[in-house]
Amino acid sequence: MKIDQIHHVAYRCKDAKQTVEFYKKVLNMDLIGAIAEDRVPSTKEPDPYMHIFLDAGQGNILAFFELPNSPPMGRDQNTPDWTQHIAFQVKDMDVVMEAKARAEAAGLEVVGPTDHNIFQSIYFRDPSGHRLEIATWTTTPEKMKRMADSAQDMIEEWSRTKKPPRHTAWLHEKEFGLN
Known part of the structure; x- marks a missing residue:
């Protein structure tokens, strides 16, 4: 089996409208459907x-559920707020x-642009508190190859040590004053 693409990604929302x-x-x-x-x-x-479906472009669909009879929305307090995002x-x-x-x-607080070396992005939150990122690639094929070539070695090292391998430290060295 080979996945063709993501059909949709669904999250909970506080209010569908x-x-x-x-x-x-x-x-x-655009709203493209509701169930x-x-x-x-x-x-x-x-x-x-209420399950709503939004057109995120090029066949990508972002969906949400409003669940009025469930307890109020919350989040995993053990997961840092910045990690889960769309x-x-x-x-x-x-x-x-x-x-x-x-x-x-629209009155939103926006973080960024943040330069990730291979892409730049901004961050803000939707009305349900989901962190959103708008990103654009700013990389070269050489940088992407360099990153891809070290990915498996990084996973192996991380699995053994649980310490950040330095293979891709070049991505943020300037930002953290390491260059």
Whole structure:
């Protein structure tokens, strides 16, 4: 079996209508479908929900569930707030900066642009608190090859030591004053 692409990625939201409006206004995503049921089709559990689907471009779909009968949304308190996020790729830095302007105009706090050496990005949050990233590649084929060539060795070293291998330290050396 070979995966063709991701069909959709689904998250929980606090309010389906507010989520649709946010993603349209800030990221220009269109609502392409909605499903609402009193029972979960896969488990048959009684749990009313609204499931919305947004067009994230090129066949990518971002989905959300509003679950009014479930306890309020929370997050894993043992996972740092910055780790779980949805990253959207855009064409170039002009589009990143346009997204930053749109997010700031909507009253959102925006972090960045952050230079990751192989891409640059900005970060902000949606109304449900999900961290969003808008990113554009700024790399060369040589840098990507350098990173890919060391990836398996890094995984092996990390697995043994649980300490960050230095193979790709060049990505952020300037940012941390190591250059």
